[in-house]
Amino acid sequence: MNRWFAATTAAALTGLSVIASPAAAAQNCGGPDEPAAIRFAFAQLPFEPLTGAKWDPTPVASNYDPCATLSTILVTVEGATGSSPVQALMFHHGEFVGTGTAKAHGFTSLDADASSDDTVVLTYKTPDESTVRYRWHDDRVVMLDPAPSAE
Template structure:
């Protein structure tokens, strides 16, 4: 890429070659959390079982507009403790989809086990121990590294 600048109004343009480094590309950051949430919810249909709208305030979040992968957990408006929860996934602040096709109750974010390219969610299922599922950004998509817990 070439960038041209004028030192003074009477001076000729001085052109510099600017090389985009991989490090600069890796530091691409997205919007703030509120804007990212608005965009994601605009893409998400109402919760299919209840027909309820998703609450625009995350119940948990490790959203980072510069992270390779981060997440916000949302539930429905007027939720109770067992209401469905959906994990919204973000790559450098860009909404890339949900953790699972179907929202589940009793889902939480394990921020301590998550890192720049991996989000760890914990799922509780009746009559089964809590299970952790890792989601990782690989190339151009999110990959679920562990099996999803069985539905109850």
């Protein structure tokens, strides 16, 4: 009886540790973990065009989820200040699908509360303080609101 209890307890604990592991969760969805997703995206992006600076691999903000229909990781440049350009890296089930805008904007933030499984909401503190929703539609990201104005 004690062997059965020990074996059952060990199996239950093993099952719990696998479920609780972020790496295991990423594998279940097929997408990479966040650091690997950032590395893959950076391999496809040029340096920030205005400054020529490399992108910093430490996220400014993120709702990255390899299981989500659409999620994002906000990154800035190495050695950034508060007004440095921020770019939104977009992911569909953990696969990098491009950036939110062609040009990075300073003072960009993620509205995680307004975002959902298939929608990412970003606020751009441009002269017109725009909130832009991005949604996964069919096979691509669609910008639902007007693009942020130039700074």
